[in-house]
Amino acid sequence: MYKVYQEVSTMKKIYLLLVVLFFLASSGSLNASVYFHQNTIKGKVVDDHNQPLPGVSVRLENGKGAVVTDGSGAFTIMANMKDILIFTFTGMIPKRVTIERTFLTVTMKSSQEELQEVVVTGYETIDKRMFTGASQNLKMADIKVEGTTDISRMLQGRAAGVNIQNVSGTFGSAPKITIRGGSSILGQTSPLWVIDGVVREDIVEQSFNDLTSGNATTLIGSSLAGINTSDIDKIDVLRDAAATSLYGARALNGVIVITTKKGKKNAPVAVNYNNEFSMRTIPSYDNFDILNSYESMGMLKEELEKGFYNMSDIAGSANSGVLGIAYRKMGIYDEASQSFQLKNTPQDLNRFLQTYEKANTNWFQTLFKNSISQTHSFSFSGGGDKNTYYASLGYLHDPGWTVGEKVDQLTVNLKNTFFFSDKVDLTLSMLGSIRDQQAPGTFDSQNDTYYGKVTRDFDINPFGYAISTSRMLRPKDNNGNLEYYTANFAPFNILNELDNNKMDIGVKDFQFQADFKYKITSKIDFSTVGSARFFNSTREHKVYEGSNTIMAYNAASSQQIRNSNRFLYTDLDKIGFLPISALENGGIYKKTDNSLLSYYVRNSLHYADRINDTHDIDVLAAQEVRFVNRESPQFTGYGIQYDRGYVPFTDPHIIEKVINEGQSYFNLDRFRERTVAFLIKTTYGYKNRYFASFSGRYDGSNRQGESPKSRWIPTWTLSAKWNVMEETFMQKVKSPIWSDFQVRYSYGLTANTGPATNAYAIFTNAISTNRRQPDTRESILDITALRNADLTWEKQYASNLGVDLGFFSNNLTLSVEAYQNKSFDLIDNVQVGGIGGELEKSANNADMKTRGLEVTLSSNNIHKKDFTWTSAVNFSVYHQEITKIKLRPNVFDLVTDNGGNIIGKPRNSLYSLDFRGLNDQGLPQFNIGKDGKEDITIKDVDMQDRDKITDYLKYEGAVDPNLTVGFSNTFRYKNWNFSFFLYGSAGNKMRLKPIYSDSYSESFVPSRDFVNRWLLPGDENKTNIPVIPDKRLRNQIGDLERAYNAYNFSTERVANGSYIRVRNIALGYNLPSSLLGKYHLTNVALRVAATNPFLLYSDSKLNGADPEFFDTGGVALPIPKQYILSLIVGF
Secondary structure, eight states: OHHHHHHHHHHHHHHHHHHHHHHHHTTTTOOOOOOOSOEEEEEEEEOTTSOBOTTOEEEETTSSOEEEOOTTSEEEEEEOTTOEEEEEOTTBOOEEEEOOSSEEEEEOOBOHHHHOOEEEOSSOEEEGGGOOSOEEEEEHHHHOOTTOOOHHHHTTTTSTTEEEEOSOOSTTOOOEEEETTOSOSSSOOOOEEEETTEEOOOSSOOOHHHHTSOOGGGGGOOTTTTSOGGGEEEEEEEOSTTTTGGGGGGOTTOEEEEEEOOOOTTEEEEEEEEEEEEEEOOOOGGGSOBOOHHHHHHHHHHHHHTTOOOHHHHHTOSOBOHHHHHHHHHTOEETTTTEESSOSSHHHHHHHHHHHHTTOOOHHHHHBOOOEEEEEEEEEEEEOSSEEEEEEEEEEEEOOSBTTOEEEEEEEEEEEEEEOSSSEEEEEEEEEEEEEEEEEOOOOOEEETTTTEEEOTTOOOHHHHHHHBOTTSOSBOTTSSBOOEEETTEEEOHHHHHHHEEEEEEEEEEEEEEEEEEEOSSSEEEEEEEEEEEEEEEEEEEEOTTSHHHHHHTOOSSHHHHHHOTTSBOOTTSTTOOOBOSOOSSEEEEEEEEEEEEEEEEEEEEEEEEETTTEEEEEEEEEEEEEEEEEEEEEEEEEEETTTTTEEOOOHHHHHHHHHTTOOSEEEEEEEEEEEEEEEEEEEEETTTEEEEEEEEEEEETTSOSSHHHHEEEEEEEEEEEEGGGSHHHHHHOOSSEEEEEEEEEEEEEEEOOSOOTTSOEEEEEEOOSOSSGGGOOEEEEEEEOOOTTOOOEEEEEEEEEEEEEETTTTEEEEEEEEEEEEEEEEEEEEOTTGGGOSEEEEEEEEEEEEEEEEEEEEEEEEOSSEEEEEEEEEEEEEEEEEEOOOOOOHHHHHSTTOBOOTTSOSSEEEEEEEEEEOTTSOEEEEOOOTTOOOEESSOOOTTOOSSGGGTEEEEEESSOSEEEEEEEEEEETTEEEEEEEEEEESBEEEOOOOOOSSOOTTBOOBGGGGGSOOSTTGGGTOOSOOOOOHHHHHHHOOHHHHHHHHHTBGGGEEEOOEEEEEEEEEEEEOOHHHHHHTTOSEEEEEEEEEEEEEEEEOGGGTTOOSSOOOOOTTOOOOOOEEEEEEEEEO
16 A cells, blocks of 8 residues: 555645645635624525525625525624625626625525526537537536446436446446447447546547456546546536537547536635545345355255265366365375374265355355445635636545455546636646556456357456355365365465455546637637646556466376366477476566557637627637547566565466467557547527527548548538427417427437548567477567458438427426437448458448437426425437348357347347257257257257357347436425435346356355256256256266357346336435534535445346346446445535
């Protein structure tokens, strides 16, 4: 932790220095609030409907005091008679009141100018009256989810059409996010994130498969992990072509715009502190249908009786548990007692096993912690006539939900705006974060398409271990010492492994930005935005000598093990010699860096005018340049002696082993992206009744083909809006019930760069590995990807029809959107028959169509003096179909968790092998017949088959849910508030965890389904759970591994992914103004909350598994249940 504290200390010094500079720059506007023994002035602020106004700024004109009204509109302030109070509040006309008595009732009137709603697109802030696109504005205060540190996760269920799946809850990982179903087949489908007008670049580009992989790269998958949610003011979700038009060739998947907080002119210093203490509950076996130790021992004894295990098998087995210990004790002679540690008799073995039968180990209690994470955020803001300022410092300390993980993160946000004159202003800002994180060591997963399974070497994921390891096993023996079993032919204890196989992640991320504005005339202004971002992350995977991993590289105690252990080195020059260890000294050190350097500059001219109170004209023209460098060097060192000063002791054989296996122990990936764009947008409005808008953008990118047609792309959008309420005929029927009626339509072309980068042939430097003699190997130039000079942008024609309705002075609002997106020129892997030395190349060849419906309803149900009740619900559904694709997936591509892509089906469609029951021996059977014919088989399923595979595979459904709903309610009674939020999704299918095998280690824990497995002839008529095959059956049939893997990917192993979750419940209390004024405070709020407390519905076949979580091991963890206590204090 010394490294963390050192970095945190350095960051604090930098922060304090910057704060001092900000204060010096702001010295003319900072006035200390000085309190004297004056009169206690109390009062209440109400609106023109006599409803209380919370959050009103109340300050003395002389600058000697300031407070904020509480939830009931009340305030208390120390002042003298005849002093002047100034009341300000968004949407209200500021008011000056001379103090003439000790209690004041102040009525503030609405300001049409202040009430004007705006939409922030990142390029402009436009009057919503003139906005013709489909968007939704979300205030941070309304979507806050306690215990959640990533803003992207808070958006789940808050905006119609935005689908968020928390595929992993590990800090730093990104959820899967799509807007309107996503518009790319092989590329990224996540929206474009924009913060204060500048796109937030992804550190690594991740497909859906990457997001759910559990690989270490996912820990830097979220580009928003370093953003303090307390700094966010509001969010605008842009969904259709009109709303995203200014982003042109980057807007294919939608845009989400984040606006951070800033200071206010002529406002006193406002200091705020808030914290959260969050406790995550330990998972319980009550939620998982897993056998206890007594039931597991019953199965083990049954297998012993059937002759599944014998001493020779256990001794040479890669994995063993209780029996492994027993058989080892049978072979150890104790000189003191003149006997073996365990006698080889049924009676002694049975007594030995009784200890483990009663163990019933709770691995969740062993590997998880009821730890309390803390977040602290301190900010101050204010302003004078010449500047405004905002500064914040945030700190997150998370000791980890599981053994082997923890996070410390420091964030900083500085923003200062200088008003040099009424025409010129300049905003300087900085966003920064430093993170130090630890996670269990993990290696990347691998697909085995021959046997049909996904594997990961040395996986020590705590959650995966807890639900897959027998409860007969114990972490410690009767003496309190670690008890070791066998994994990978070597001793294994999960606690030892988590202590000796770990990963340290360090992240530094800083973004600097300058926004310059010059008002040329009252109607024309010029602006320049410049941004520079520097990101660097380092992942150090340290595998110590005491780990199972290193011991596996040295496991060579018998000829049987040496012939079976693939981690040993085989000398190709010594045919017939047994494999040997190549890592006898030291451990493994793997270092991976990811760096990003980006620059962005935009110049724009904006013209806005209203002529004769009839004609509205708004024109924006801009030019931008973008520069992005990504670099990722990787190095793996073997033989590093951690306990001897980190001195490497490398056996040359280990390097040769790595090379012989076609791998490399170091690598460097470099990616360069340069883009330029020109854009224009014009909007015309007539009598606040009719609005029409056109936007066009011309993009160029070095990622596309060399021809101008491929490298450059024009995108455009036409849109219109009809404000029906302004029509004469509506004025005649206008009533207190109907307050708003607008119709919108948009149609346009958007685009994206796509996942392919082979505009030119991609050649990779490598070493030839197919020559047996190391001295005859040489450098080679490998063709990684064939050239495609016509590679161009992925494109989409998008149309949208929207209707906005308001009732009862907009206390009830309804928005309905119907859309259709036709995506074309999507990247597809086209088979080229081996031309150029490759079987396929990336090309713009696929098309896809999506159409859907979105509904947003919000209501102020009750709005009384002491009681308010508001509700909001959003619903979205879509239908998606791939209409053109040449990619020919194999069986394995279609049946795995993430599904595949087939013409006529949605993106990421899940298929299954057609299970046809068990045969009379209890083995699973499948139909693999083509052309309408039946062909029943047990083991002849070919996972690499590509020919007419949909003839025998069964379509289950899409992996992505196509229906989502969010429902929230907020109640306020005087100073108390209560809220709850529900979220649900439906329309998707899930592959159940692959737990069936032709052979089981005794350390494996089955689900309770195994109790109903096939045991005797005739059981095939009563159950679909296959037999545990004995040696006789395995020898008789042969190669049953493929049969049982096929069963894991069959129609029997699919669940409905639909669920309804209670996302958040919260209860809060705001201190009354009488107490606030007494202690010179502006706000004190206490809040208790539960996040993800329980599921209201999910498929029973999941047996307690989270329907959002992809249990792929590695660093992936499900989202936890959390209980949070938070405090907010304002000065």
